[in-house]
Amino acid sequence: EVTEETERIVEDAVLRALDSLNAQVDSSSEQTSEHIIVSQQANSESKIAQFTGEVLEEATRILVEEFGMDILPMANEVINKWKAEDEESLAETTTSHPETTPSEPSRRKRNAIIRPKRQATRRGRRCFTPPTDCNNRFHTTTRAITGICNNRQNPELGNSVSPFRRILGGASYADGLGRIRTRSVNGGNLPSARLISNSLHDDRNNQVFSPTINHLHMIIGQFIAHDEIFMPSSVARDGGALDCSACNAATRVSSNCAPITIPRNDPYFRTPCMRLTRALNGQENFGVRTQIDQNSHFLDLSTVYGSADCEAETVRSFIEGKLLTFGDLGYTLPPQNLNDSNCQSFAPLHCFTCGDFRNSLHPALIPVHTVFIKEHNRLAEQVRLARPRMSDEQIFQLVRKIMIGTWQHIVFNEYIPKYLPARTIRNFGLRPLRSGAHRGYNPSQDPSISAEYAGAAFRFGHSQARFDFPRLTEAGRPAGNFDLGHDIFYADQNYLAGIGGWEPVMNGMVRTPSMKSDRYFSFGIRNQMFEIRGRNGSGVDLVSVNIQRGRDMGLFPYIKYRQLVGLPPVSTFSDLDSTMSQENIRALRNVYSDPADIDLYVGIMLEEPLAGGQLGPTASFIIGEQFKALKTGDRFFYETITEGTDNFTQEEIDEIRNNVSLAKLICTNMDFAVRISSDIFDHRSRQVACSSLPQINIEKFLR
Numbered sequence: 275e276v277t278e279e280t281e282r283i284v285e286d287a288v289l290r291a292l293d294s295l296n297a298q299v300d301s302s303s304e305q306t307s308e309h310i311i312v313s314q315q316a317n318s319e320s321k322i323a324q325f326t327g328e329v330l331e332e333a334t335r336i337l338v339e340e341f342g343m344d345i346l347p348m349a350n351e352v353i354n355k356w357k358a359e360d361e362e363s364l365a366e367t368t369t370s371h372p373e374t375t376p377s378e379p380s381r382r383k384r385n386a387i388i389r390p391k392r393q394a395t396r397r398g399r400r401c402f403t404p405p406t407d408c409n410n411r412f413h414t415t416t417r418a419i420t421g422i423c424n425n426r427q428n429p430e431l432g433n434s435v436s437p438f439r440r441i442l443g444g445a446s447y448a449d450g451l452g453r454i455r456t457r458s459v460n461g462g463n464l465p466s467a468r469l470i471s472n473s474l475h476d477d478r479n480n481q482v483f484s485p486t487i488n489h490l491h492m493i494i495g496q497f498i499a500h501d502e503i504f505m506p507s508s509v510a511r512d513g514g515a516l517d518c519s520a521c522n523a524a525t526r527v528s529s530n531c532a533p534i535t536i537p538r539n540d541p542y543f544r545t546p547c548m549r550l551t552r553a554l555n556g557q558e559n560f561g562v563r564t565q566i567d568q569n570s571h572f573l574d575l576s577t578v579y580g581s582a583d584c585e586a587e588t589v590r591s592f593i594e595g596k597l598l599t600f601g602d603l604g605y606t607l608p609p610q611n612l613n614d615s616n617c618q619s620f621a622p623l624h625c626f627t628c629g630d631f632r633n634s635l636h637p638a639l640i641p642v643h644t645v646f647i648k649e650h651n652r653l654a655e656q657v658r659l660a661r662p663r664m665s666d667e668q669i670f671q672l673v674r675k676i677m678i679g680t681w682q683h684i685v686f687n688e689y690i691p692k693y694l695p696a697r698t699i700r701n702f703g704l705r706p707l708r709s710g711a712h713r714g715y716n717p718s719q720d721p722s723i724s725a726e727y728a729g730a731a732f733r734f735g736h737s738q739a740r741f742d743f744p745r746l747t748e749a750g751r752p753a754g755n756f757d758l759g760h761d762i763f764y765a766d767q768n769y770l771a772g773i774g775g776w777e778p779v780m781n782g783m784v785r786t787p788s789m790k791s792d793r794y795f796s797f798g799i800r801n802q803m804f805e806i807r808g809r810n811g812s813g814v815d816l817v818s819v820n821i822q823r824g825r826d827m828g829l830f831p832y833i834k835y836r837q838l839v840g841l842p843p844v845s846t847f848s849d850l851d852s853t854m855s856q857e858n859i860r861a862l863r864n865v866y867s868d869p870a871d872i873d874l875y876v877g878i879m880l881e882e883p884l885a886g887g888q889l890g891p892t893a894s895f896i897i898g899e900q901f902k903a904l905k906t907g908d909r910f911f912y913e914t915i916t917e918g919t920d921n922f923t924q925e926e927i928d929e930i931r932n933n934v935s936l937a938k939l940i941c942t943n944m945d946f947a948v949r950i951s952s953d954i955f956d957h958r959s960r961q962v963a964c965s966s967l968p969q970i971n972i973e974k975f976l977r
């Protein structure tokens with residue numbers, strides 16, 4: 275039971291939090307001359323989440339200072355009470371009982387910490403479906419764009435703009451709440467993320483390639499990441515971008531700045547600090563800082579269809595179920611985005627509009643986006659011809675469902691087995707069935723993306739990325755490279771009609787190796803993220819960002835996660851030798867003063883790969899566990915048949931399982947590829963005729 279006294283204490287803390295936030299300095303970059311690329315831009319819904327999150331964060335600090343941590347559960351009871359009263363008064367608005375509605379000032383305090391439900395609009399349109407009856411016809415037949423109601427008992431699990439899950443439950447912050455860890459367990463300072471990157475992760479321009487895995491595997495990994503995760507950056511009070519470049523930005527600009535110290539004599543950067551904006555805090559309770567995922571967490575092609583209803587509208591033509599494209603150059607591209615605030619190339623070389631905002635982060639993403647758009651439109655055309663009376667909406671939803679099934683099959687059947695060891699795949703039940711259907715949908719499985727997967731483990735793919743992206747003609751002859759570091763958020767490479775547009779880029783990724791997934795990262799990744807052409811050092815180091823991001827998110831140090839995989843506890847550096855080479859242990863000793871300080875990302879990238887896989891035990895576990903959650907916690911998973919949901923029929927599942935392959939998907943949608951690799955993620959693969967590969971038959975899906 276919540277006493278009036280507790281309620282008053284909480285109200286008071288919220289009021290003081292509001293005052294203190296209003297008094298804080300916080301200026302957006304619009305006021306500075308520098309243009310900053312923000313790839314992780316918060317949408318309107320996330321900005322609302324940040325406001326309530328920050329009031330709660332500050333109020334938590336106030337409460338804890340005065341009453342200690344033990345007050346928090348009681349304070350959260352107050353929130354629950356207010357939420358319940360809120361819903362009651364909403365239900366009663368028709369009858370209107372003025373005496374039960376809280377007074378105006380009291381309502382202000384409540385509104386400040388209870389996030390308004392799904393009402394954000396952009397350009398006057400609704401962006402997020404408000405909560406409805408999850409058992410209605412729509413949620414029986416159709417996967418919502420946002421992912422809402424996928425879980426009927428807990429409709430917001432895994433939907434867009436919802437929190438990450440934490441594998442170990444808690445978080446690791448300096449004050450137990452939200453302040454970034456800066457101290458070693460020995461009391462000194464933790465090494466700066468850039469210092470770590472320089473001493474452990476520099477490949478010194480000696481790219482070591484994977485003997486078996488091609489660069490396409492890298493880009494499909496990124497496409498998976500962009501489907502599952504979009505962790506927005508904090509914004510300034512006025513909603514604009516924060517400029518967190520200065521070393522003192524955390525005090526002078528915003529407490530949401532966490533710039534990284536650059537060591538003197540840095541091999542590339544000449545400034546004393548590297549900018550980093552903290553991930554947006556969307557905590558919904560008194561307690562620990564909580565990062566949110568702005569995308570639908572599910573594997574549902576958010577990259578193609580978007581994660582908010584208004585975003586989904588921007589990619590559709592609303593004619594015959596098709597998606598928008600740009601075809602002025604004689605080949606297909608996604609529609610142009612005429613005002614992409616991040617785009618560095620100038621008109622007419624516009625960046626593009628796709629389901630995911632980061633589609634033009636570098637030029638090799640567009641070929642993948644385009645293949646999926648073309649396949650959608652190809653299938654939509656077949657449906658239209660077979661069923662001329664179907665509406666735009668009916669065609670769109672049917673094709674979208676098939677496309678998502680296709681994508682999930684590719685991820686589980688082709689992408690995962692290339693780098694996770696067979697044992698991990700078996701332990702987590704990730705292998706697609708050869709026949710029948712998956713009956714294991716589990717509504718108590720939380721499908722949400724874990725903070726550890728988003729902030730560390732699944733970023734392993736940054737190690738696979740080459741600095742050079744070789745282009746190849748259809749015959750496999752070199753057609754020039756592009757350089758990753760010069761092309762971050764530049765779209766020009768996709769406008770080279772003379773050499774066939776994006777097709778030579780796709781061909782290059784199929785036929786050339788990726789870098790090995792190890793502790794070494796290419797020059798572009800380590801020095802030139804978001805660099806403006808001609809201005810050396812104007813970008814950031816993605817490896818440093820990953821390390822600092824882990825601290826920002828409150829991930830525990832590496833050694834804590836080893837217990838998940840049953841590895842022995844670590845108290846000295848030499849205890850690491852069950853999973854790391856002597857050379858890597860020596861390298862760690864040079865930069866960390868204690869093994870208990872090793873950042874999760876660093877530890878993962880220095881583990882020896884498991885037999886039959888590309889990653890060590892800790893990363894394999896975190897990733898395997900995530901894909902299990904995305905499989906068994908997705909009511910619409912393509913292999914699943916579960917009561918009360920219009921899943922694929924057995925025949926339809928068989929059609930996908932027997933006839934879908936990434937190779938066929940790619941070569942069907944390229945003019946170039948008459949022949950294609952039989953093993954699509956192996957650059958040495960035998961080439962086979964595209965026409966010899968099975969093709970999905972749309973007739974099987976027309977009831």
Ligand code: HEM
Nearest residue numbers: 492493495496499503504505728732733735736739819823
């Ligand atoms: C050339 C290739 C790539 C580039 C330039 C790139 C760039 C980036 C950047 C700039 C971020 C934001 C970092 C932050 O602020 O915290 C990011 C996040 C991330 N990347 Fe990559 N990436 C690439 C490839 C990949 C690959 C291959 C994978 C996985 C196999 C991957 C997985 C992730 C994940 C999981 C995140 C976190 C997403 C989020 O916070 O929203 N990336 N990447």
Ligand SMILES: [Ca+2]
Nearest residue numbers: 501570572576
């Ligand atoms: Ca998604």
